[in-house]
Amino acid sequence: MTNETINQILKFRDDREWKQFHNPKDLAISISLEAAELLEVFQWSGSDTSYEDKQEKIKEELADVINYCVLMADACGLDIDTIVTEKIKKNNEKYPVEKARGKRDKYTKL
Amino acid sequence: MTNETINQILKFRDDREWKQFHNPKDLAISISLEAAELLEVFQWSGSDTSYEDKQEKIKEELADVINYCVLMADACGLDIDTIVTEKIKKNNEKYPVEKARGKRDKYTKL
Amino acid sequence: MTNETINQILKFRDDREWKQFHNPKDLAISISLEAAELLEVFQWSGSDTSYEDKQEKIKEELADVINYCVLMADACGLDIDTIVTEKIKKNNEKYPVEKARGKRDKYTKL
Amino acid sequence: MTNETINQILKFRDDREWKQFHNPKDLAISISLEAAELLEVFQWSGSDTSYEDKQEKIKEELADVINYCVLMADACGLDIDTIVTEKIKKNNEKYPVEKARGKRDKYTKL
Numbered sequence: 001m002t003n004e005t006i007n008q009i010l011k012f013r014d015d016r017e018w019k020q021f022h023n024p025k026d027l028a029i030s031i032s033l034e035a036a037e038l039l040e041v042f043q044w045s046g047s048d049t050s051y052e053d054k055q056e057k058i059k060e061e062l063a064d065v066i067n068y069c070v071l072m073a074d075a076c077g078l079d080i081d082t083i084v085t086e087k088i089k090k091n092n093e094k095y096p097v098e099k100a101r102g103k104r105d106k107y108t109k110l
Numbered sequence: 111m112t113n114e115t116i117n118q119i120l121k122f123r124d125d126r127e128w129k130q131f132h133n134p135k136d137l138a139i140s141i142s143l144e145a146a147e148l149l150e151v152f153q154w155s156g157s158d159t160s161y162e163d164k165q166e167k168i169k170e171e172l173a174d175v176i177n178y179c180v181l182m183a184d185a186c187g188l189d190i191d192t193i194v195t196e197k198i199k200k201n202n203e204k205y206p207v208e209k210a211r212g213k214r215d216k217y218t219k220l
Numbered sequence: 221m222t223n224e225t226i227n228q229i230l231k232f233r234d235d236r237e238w239k240q241f242h243n244p245k246d247l248a249i250s251i252s253l254e255a256a257e258l259l260e261v262f263q264w265s266g267s268d269t270s271y272e273d274k275q276e277k278i279k280e281e282l283a284d285v286i287n288y289c290v291l292m293a294d295a296c297g298l299d300i301d302t303i304v305t306e307k308i309k310k311n312n313e314k315y316p317v318e319k320a321r322g323k324r325d326k327y328t329k330l
Numbered sequence: 331m332t333n334e335t336i337n338q339i340l341k342f343r344d345d346r347e348w349k350q351f352h353n354p355k356d357l358a359i360s361i362s363l364e365a366a367e368l369l370e371v372f373q374w375s376g377s378d379t380s381y382e383d384k385q386e387k388i389k390e391e392l393a394d395v396i397n398y399c400v401l402m403a404d405a406c407g408l409d410i411d412t413i414v415t416e417k418i419k420k421n422n423e424k425y426p427v428e429k430a431r432g433k434r435d436k437y438t439k440l
Contacts, residue, residue, distance in 0.1 A: 001111040001190050001191055001194065002191055004191075005190075005191045005194050005195060008194070008195065008198050009194065009198065012198055012201065012202070015207050015211075016205060016207060016210045016211050016212070016213075017211050017212045018210075018212075018214070020212075021214045021374050021376070023159035023160075023376055023377075024152070024159060024160070024161035024164075024168065025152040025155060025159040025376075026159065026373060026374050026375070026376060028145075028148050028149045028151065028152050029149065029152075029249070029369055029372065029373050030373060031145045031148060031149075031175060032142070032145040032146060032148075032149050032252060032366060032369065033366050033369065033370050033373060035138075035141045035142040035145040035175075035366075036142060036362060036363050036365075036366030036367075037366075038138050038141060038142075038182075039138045039139060039141075039142050039359055039362065039363065040363050041138065042134070042135040042138050042139075042359065043356060043359050043360060043363060044324040044351050044356050045135060045356070046267075046269055046351070046353055046355075046356060047266075047267035047268070047269055047353075048267070049133035049134060049135040049136065049266055049267055050133075050134070051134035051185070051186045054134075055186060055187075055188075058134065058182075058186055058188070059188060059193045059196070059197075060193075060196075060197055060200070062179060062182055062183060062186075062188065062193060063193040063194045063196070063197035064197060065141060065145075065175070065179055066176070066179050066190060066193075066194055067194060067197065067198075069172060069175055069176050069179065072148075072168075072172055073172060075161070076161045076165060076168055076172075078165075078168070078169060078172065080111050080115075080176060081111055081112055081114075081115045083169045083170075083172060083173040083176075084111065084115050084118070084119065084173045084176055084177060085115060085118065086169070086170075086173070087169075087170055087173035087174060087177065088118050088119065088122055088177075090170070091122065092122070095126060097125050097126060100126045100128075101125075101126050101127050102126070102127045102128075102130075103126075104128070104131045104264040131264050131266070133266055133267075135266075136263060136264050136265070136266060139259055139262065139263050139359070140263060142256060142259065142362060143256050143259065143260050143263060145256075146252060146253050146255075146256030146257075147256075149249055149252065149253065150253050152249065153246060153249050153250060153253060154241050154246050154434040155246070156241070156243055156245075156246060156377075156379055157243075157376075157377035157378070157379055158377070159376060159377055214374040221331040221410050221411055221414065222411055224411075225410075225411045225414050225415060228414070228415065228418050229414065229418065232418055232421065232422070235427050235431075236425065236427060236430045236431050236432070236433075237431050237432045238430075238432075238434070240432075241434045243379035243380075244372070244379060244380070244381035244384075244388065245372040245375060245379040246379065248365075248368050248369045248371065248372050249369065249372075251365045251368060251369075251395060252362070252365040252366060252368075252369050255358075255361045255362040255365040255395075256362060258358050258361060258362075258402075259358045259359060259361075259362050261358065262354070262355040262358050262359075265355060269353035269354060269355040269356065270353075270354070271354035271405070271406045274354075275406060275408075278354065278402075278406055278408070279408060279413045279416070279417075280413075280416075280417055280420070282399060282402055282403060282406075282408065282413060283413040283414045283416070283417035284417060285361060285365075285395070285399055286396070286399050286410060286413075286414055287414060287417065287418075289392060289395055289396050289399065292368075292388075292392055293392060295381070296381045296385060296388055296392075298385075298388070298389060298392065300331050300335075300396060301331055301332055301334075301335045303389045303390075303392060303393040303396075304331065304335050304338070304339065304393045304396055304397060305335060305338065306389070306390075306393070307389075307390055307393035307394060307397065308338050308339065308342055308397075310390070311342065312342070315346065317345050317346060320346045320348075321345075321346050321347050322346070322347045322348075322350075323346075324348070324351045
């Protein structure tokens with residue numbers, strides 16, 4: 001995601017003077033709500049896990065989740081590249097390649 | 111988010127041969143689950159909406175949500191910059207600056 | 221659900237003096253978190269939608285969701301039978317039998 | 331919740347021949363989605379955790395969550411009173427009264 005995209009997100013917020021509502025608790029709620037809207041695309045799909053016929057909706061709902069993640073990072077003074085890189089380091093320890101390869105188990109079960 | 115960060119996320123998945131499990135429906139579920147873990151940081155905080163004492167946990171859980179968003183975009187053949195930019199355009203129409211400024215209402219109520 | 225079960229839930233709360241934390245916003249968050257734990261049972265199950273091998277976990281997580289629903293109803297002064305019966309009436313109008321039979325569509329698409 | 335209420339929920343489903351769609355995975359997704367709609371009532375409420383002005387919406391959304399919990403229990407062959415009572419027993423062990431009284435901590439921190 002380019003800085004230009006991130007700046008578009010922040011400009012959208014600032015043009016509407018919405019920063020005043022963007023406390024971290026309500027932003028965390030908003031990320032959950034948008035994640036639910038993304039999940040709704042797959043409601044009642046049963047064993048069909050494909051996405052091709054759902055792509056237009058996925059695009060919009062996934063964009064909404066990312067949008068709020070950027071706003072949450074901004075509200076909490078966090079840099080996305082830094083926190084993601086740090087988390088991958090931790091996940092590398094939780095899920096060593098030799099143990100986790102080809103397995104869908106949670107790290108507590110490896 | 112730099113391409114280097116995105117590549118780290120995809121490399122982590124590929125090193126573990128996890129792409130086989132990453133169908134869009136289960137990825138959408140995973141985004142919801144990580145969003146819930148982020149939200150859990152604020153459970154029982156009542157009217158306290160601050161983040162300072164919770165920042166270490168927020169870092170990790172927000173990184174997890176973003177991580178799965180990148181994996182979802184990859185699984186569905188979507189470019190993050192493109193879908194976010196397109197969504198901002200739509201949101202600009204749903205929330206015109208003059209109507210939405212300083213208001214926390216949903217677009218259906220503006 | 222018998223009144224005895226409901227009273228067990230409320231007694232558990234009162235024995236621990238937890239009513240002071242049970243504001244409606246945090247209870248709504250808690251219902252979401254428990255719903256996510258229930259959903260986690262099905263993470264990475266792909267096209268397998270069965271429950272037999274997951275029943276022990278489903279029991280516990282579904283019980284947690286119901287538990288918090290009872291606590292939410294109590295905190296907001298709501299009677300469960302009344303609100304469920306009223307909602308079924310509304311759903312009967314949104315989903316008329318003739319239109320909805322055998323279809324998984326949302327009411328907006330019927 | 332009386333058996334009459336539960337039977338209303340099941341009759342609503344059967345009148346529409348929806349049991350065919352009610353696999354446990356999609357029901358778990360549905361419980362999450364309805365929990366999100368309940369949570370949405372509190373989005374952007376900031377430090378205001380009251381419910382009085384939101385009660386009409388809470389009624390409907392909480393009823394929807396309970397509705398799907400009943401359908402999930404039925405689909406998985408579970409009796410609600412049994413699973414809730416069993417879970418309270420477990421919670422009694424996880425949260426002993428002497429340790430948990432007046433504290434909002436998770437059992438892992440008590």
